[in-house]
Every structure is written in C-alpha cells, then in structure tokens.
Amino acid sequence: MSTVPEFCDVVVIGGGPAGSLAATYLTGKGYSVALFDRQKHPRYQVGESLLPDIWKYCDEAGVTDAIAGEGFIRKAGGSVDWNGEMRRLSFSDFGYTRPALHVERERFDQILLERARASGAWIGEEIAVLDADFSRAEEDESEVSVAYRLVREDSASRIRCRYVVDASGQNGVIGRQLGLRVFDEAFRFMSVWGYFDNSSYLAADGVIYPARSVRQVPPTTYVSALPQGDGWAWLWHIILRETTSIGLVIPIAWVQQTKGSVESWEAWFLRQCEAIPLLQRLLAHATFCKGSVRLVRNYSYRSHRVAGPGFFLLGDAAGFVDPIFSVGVVFSMYSAYAAAHTIDRCFRHRFRRDEHRAIFSSQVQARLELSRSLALPYYQARDAGHAQAREAMGFSSTQAQALMYAASLLTDRSGNFDSMADSPEAHRAATERVRPLEIPRD
Amino acid sequence: MTKCMDEQIFDALASFFVQEGTARAEAVVSPDTDIIAEGLVDSVGIFKLIAFVEESFTVTIQPNEVLLENFQTLRALRNLIVKKMDSAGERQVTL
Numbered sequence: 001m002s003t004v005p006e007f008c009d010v011v012v013i014g015g016g017p018a019g020s021l022a023a024t025y026l027t028g029k030g031y032s033v034a035l036f037d038r039q040k041h042p043r044y045q046v047g048e049s050l051l052p053d054i055w056k057y058c059d060e061a062g063v064t065d066a067i068a069g070e071g072f073i074r075k076a077g078g079s080v081d082w083n084g085e086m087r088r089l090s091f092s093d094f095g096y097t098r099p100a101l102h103v104e105r106e107r108f109d110q111i112l113l114e115r116a117r118a119s120g121a122w123i124g125e126e127i128a129v130l131d132a133d134f135s136r137a138e139e140d141e142s143e144v145s146v147a148y149r150l151v152r153e154d155s156a157s158r159i160r161c162r163y164v165v166d167a168s169g170q171n172g173v174i175g176r177q178l179g180l181r182v183f184d185e186a187f188r189f190m191s192v193w194g195y196f197d198n199s200s201y202l203a204a205d206g207v208i209y210p211a212r213s214v215r216q217v218p219p220t221t222y223v224s225a226l227p228q229g230d231g232w233a234w235l236w237h238i239i240l241r242e243t244t245s246i247g248l249v250i251p252i253a254w255v256q257q258t259k260g261s262v263e264s265w266e267a268w269f270l271r272q273c274e275a276i277p278l279l280q281r282l283l284a285h286a287t288f289c290k291g292s293v294r295l296v297r298n299y300s301y302r303s304h305r306v307a308g309p310g311f312f313l314l315g316d317a318a319g320f321v322d323p324i325f326s327v328g329v330v331f332s333m334y335s336a337y338a339a340a341h342t343i344d345r346c347f348r349h350r351f352r353r354d355e356h357r358a359i360f361s362s363q364v365q366a367r368l369e370l371s372r373s374l375a376l377p378y379y380q381a382r383d384a385g386h387a388q389a390r391e392a393m394g395f396s397s398t399q400a401q402a403l404m405y406a407a408s409l410l411t412d413r414s415g416n417f418d419s420m421a422d423s424p425e426a427h428r429a430a431t432e433r434v435r436p437l438e439i440p441r442d
Numbered sequence: 443m444t445k446c447m448d449e450q451i452f453d454a455l456a457s458f459f460v461q462e463g464t465a466r467a468e469a470v471v472s473p474d475t476d477i478i479a480e481g482l483v484d485s486v487g488i489f490k491l492i493a494f495v496e497e498s499f500t501v502t503i504q505p506n507e508v509l510l511e512n513f514q515t516l517r518a519l520r521n522l523i524v525k526k527m528d529s530a531g532e533r534q535v536t537l
Binding site: 056057060334337338341342345352355358359362363367391392394395396397398399400425 | 485488503
C-alpha cells in the first residue's frame with residue numbers, strides 16, 4: 001500500500017457497495033478520492049440476496065461484466081410462506097429482463113472495491129477513520145480534516161479533503177460522531193443467522209431440488225413467516241454456490257422469552273430452524289456449518305439528517321430497515337450515485353451547495369422512508385416521513401410500484417402500501433402477478 | 443411565449459431521453475407522456491434531469507420544486523422552466 005495522501009477531493013469511509021461505487025463514480029467525474037476500510041477485503045458480510053435493480057448502478061460504474069462473469073447464482077424470484085399461504089413472485093412477470101442474484105458478499109464487495117481501485121481511487125485497507133473536523137466545511141472552499149489510524153499502529157494521522165462520504169455501514173462513523181442516528185423504538189428487532197452446506201432449495205415451480213441442481217434450475221429466495229412471530233418475524237433461505245444462508249428476523253422480546261441464559265445462540269438458532277416444517281425438508285440432507293452463527297441487535301434505524309456541510313451519509317450508514325425486500329444493497333448503490341452526482345454539482349456551483357445538498361437529502365430520505373413504510377409492520381400514515389414516502393412512491397414507475405405492492409402483498413404488509421400509492425394500475429398488476437404455489441408433499 | 447419557443451423547449455427536453463438511452467431516437471416523448479409512470483425517468487434519472495434542465499435553460503431548480511407535479515410530464519416541466527425564465531427576464535429588465 002502506498003503512502004496515504006495528505007489531501008484529496010473526497011474521503012470515502014467504507015469499502016462496501018456504497019463506498020466503492022461512490023468512489024468509482026467520483027473518480028469517473030475527475031475527482032481525487034481516498035477510500036478507507038478498517039478491514040481487509042475479501043471480508044465477511046451478510047446480505048446475499050440482490051434485486052435486478054443493481055444492474056443499472058453496475059452499468060454506470062463499468063463493473064457489469066466483472067459481476068456477470070463471476071458466475072453468481074441467478075435466482076428466479078421469491079417463494080413466500082406467510083400465515084399458511086404459499087405464494088411466489090417472479091421478476092420476469094414485472095418486466096425485468098436482467099437477473100436477480102444470490103451472491104457471496106465478500107466476493108461481490110471485493111469486485112466492486114477492485115473496480116474503485118482500477119478507476120483511480122486510492123484504496124486504504126485496514127485503516128480506521130476516527131472522526132472528522134467539519135469546522136471549516138462551510139467556508140467558500142469547503143475543507144474537512146479526517147483523522148484515521150492504521151489498525152496495526154497506534155498513532156493517528158489526518159487527511160484533508162473537501163467532502164466526506166460516510167459509507168461505513170452499521171458503524172456509522174460520522175452519523176455517530178454527529179449524533180444523527182435514530183432507532184425505531186417501536187420496532188425492536190434483531191437478526192440471527194448461520195450457514196448450512198448441501199441444503200435443498202425451492203424453485204419457481206414449487207418443487208424442492210437438491211443443492212447440486214442449482215446451476216440447472218434457478219432457485220428462489222425462500223421467505224417464511226415464523227409461527228410465533230405475530231406476522232412480524234420471518235426467516236430467509238438463500239442458496240449460494242457452496243453453502244446456504246439461513247437467518248431469522250425476530251422481535252427482541254420474543255428472544256428474551258424463548259432463549260434461556262445458558263443456551264448458546266447456536267443451539268437457540270437451530271431450535272428455531274427445527275420448528276419450521278418446510279425448512280426441515282430443505283435441510284434434510286444438509287450439514288450445519290459449526291461456528292457460523294452470527295447476530296445483529298438494534299435492528300432498525302434512520303438518520304435525522306443524511307447530509308450536512310462537508311458530509312453525506314450512504315447506505316446502511318444512513319439508515320437500515322427490516323431487510324425483507326432485499327433493498328439494502330440497491331439503496332446503497334442509489335445513495336452512492338446520488339452522493340457522487342451531488343458532490344459534482346457542489347464542486348461546480350459552490351455557492352449553491354446548500355440547495356444541491358437539500359435535493360440529495362430529500363430524495364435519499366424519501367427513498368429510505370419508502371423502504372421503511374414497506375418493510376415495517378404497523379407503519380402508520382401519521383408517522384413522520386409518510387408524506388416523503390408518498391412522494392418517493394409517486395416518483396416510481398408503474399412497474400416498480402407493482403413490484404413493491406406485490407412484495408408487500410406476499411407478507412401481509414400491503415396495508416402500508418395502500419396508504420401510499422395512488423396507482424390502481426400498479427395495484428391490479430401486482431395482484432395478478434402474485435401466484436399461489438403448491439408445494440408437493442413428500 | 444410563442445408556440446415556436448414551446449416547441450424548442452419540448453424538443454430540448456425530449457433530447458434528454460435520447461441522450462440517456464431511455465427512449466429511442468425515433469420515438470418521440472410527447473408533452474403529455476407520464477415520464478415517471480412509464481419509467482422514462484427513475485430515481486437516478488431525476489438527478490440527471492434536474493442537472494440537464496438547469497444547464498440547458500440556465501435556470502435553477504429549488505429543492506422545494508422537485509415534486510411530482512413539476513416533473514411528471516414535459517408540459518409540467520415546460521411550465522416550470524417558462525415561469526423561471528420569465529421571472530429571470532423581469533429581473534434583468536428592472537436592473
């Protein structure tokens with residue numbers, strides 16, 4: 001690794017999809033970028049189900065061929081078991097011609113980071129950003145000083161830049177420093193997940209196929225409501241090339257009631273998996289990967305500001321909701337695009353920085369609010385942000401609205417959507433395209 | 443405002459979609475096409491369209507003007523642009 005620069009136009013914190021794409025877009029526009037990641041890639045990351053919307057951002061970054069050439073699993077859609085009803089959704093029914101993917105995120109993220117490096121961004125791995133000084137960010141020439149530390153060394157150094165992009169994920173370096181993060185107190189969830197080898201999977205025809213068929217018969221992402229979950233809790237089953245990711249999204253209160261203090265997370269997780277008959281059929285010949293169980297607490301949050309003088313928050317650093325509709329990576333990529341575009345505008349018209357930032361903030365917040373409104377059960381029309389979500393919905397195509405509506409229908413969350421959308425056409429298209437699925441008995 | 447001027451505005455706006463590849467060169471985006479519902483402008487396209495309008499017509503779009511009612515059709519956009527050009531013209535006259 002070459003010496004850390006002393007100055008650059010933009011410092012990007014984090015080398016996930018949001019950070020790597022922001023860096024790639026910005027270097028493409030001619031700006032100098034230094035990207036810091038406290039880990040070394042490839043590094044583990046959960047969140048393996050990707051919607052076909054990723055491709056337009058990959059096209060824009062010139063990384064489509066590298067992603068397509070990797071040979072990730074192409075999926076056919078989703079199979080959803082909710083309160084005793086099994087239904088499916090295929091992206092092709094909604095006019096999508098490009099595939100949705102199941103990816104090993106360590107590899108997917110590495111490809112995006114390598115693209116950022118190839119585009120000319122300076123990439124510093126195993127460097128932790130400590131904080132940023134924004135006291136001169138509002139001067140004519142915005143200036144921000146960012147403190148960082150090489151993880152193997154003790155002493156901190158500083159780099160100067162014009163803007164900071166915080167794509168540090170759930171760590172939220174800048175959001176935390178500035179006290180911007182707001183947790184959804186009414187939605188106290190956590191997630192626990194692990195990996196199984198040789199799991200069977202559900203295809204779009206409702207048939208269960210063995211793991212070895214995954215290249216011949218595309219899988220679906222299988223999602224199921226959990227029996228005691230009150231319509232909130234659910235599990236995912238995402239088959240990858242070598243293994244299968246299975247995770248639970250559950251109210252913290254439920255975990256407190258069901259998990260004894262001496263029971264390990266692994267034992268508790270496996271006990272929950274055993275309680276779901278269809279999952280047990282998929283796992284009949286599977287082997288649990290010992291030591292693979294991980295968890296995240298404090299699940300759902302947003303930021304009361306996503307931009308300010310000298311900074312922009314992207315992806316999970318800006319907000320995170322129940323991942324039931326797999327929008328996380330798409331939102332990261334979208335916010336990366338929006339930030340790069342806005343920073344370019346700010347450089348070109350520095351006296352209109354506040355206006356450009358305000359457009360970024362309202363668009364990104366609206367999009368985040370739309371995700372919240374679709375993902376959070378019991379989201380209320382009176383909740384702050386509902387008007388923003390409506391506006392974001394209004395800015396969505398009929399096709400995109402139909403897909404969102406269909407997804408919310410599958411998980412009994414369509415009440416949220418009904419208060420949001422005005423498009424009877426999208427409504428009808430969604431209802432027609434959600435199909436009942438018969439799973440043959442053994 | 444003359445009809446000719448209107449046509450120029452519509453032509454310039456329509457060229458955005460050809461440039462972006464969301465509409466084929468021979469396909470005309472009519473003044474009343476719902477460019478959002480049709481997917482000609484998406485969440486990414488809206489940023490590009492704002493920049494395009496600002497640069498092509500030398501106007502500035504304020505954050506509180508980025509609303510569906512101003513961006514749903516080329517006619518709505520034309521109305522916004524003309525309003526801005528008119529008020530800029532008046533300012534020049536009074537100066």
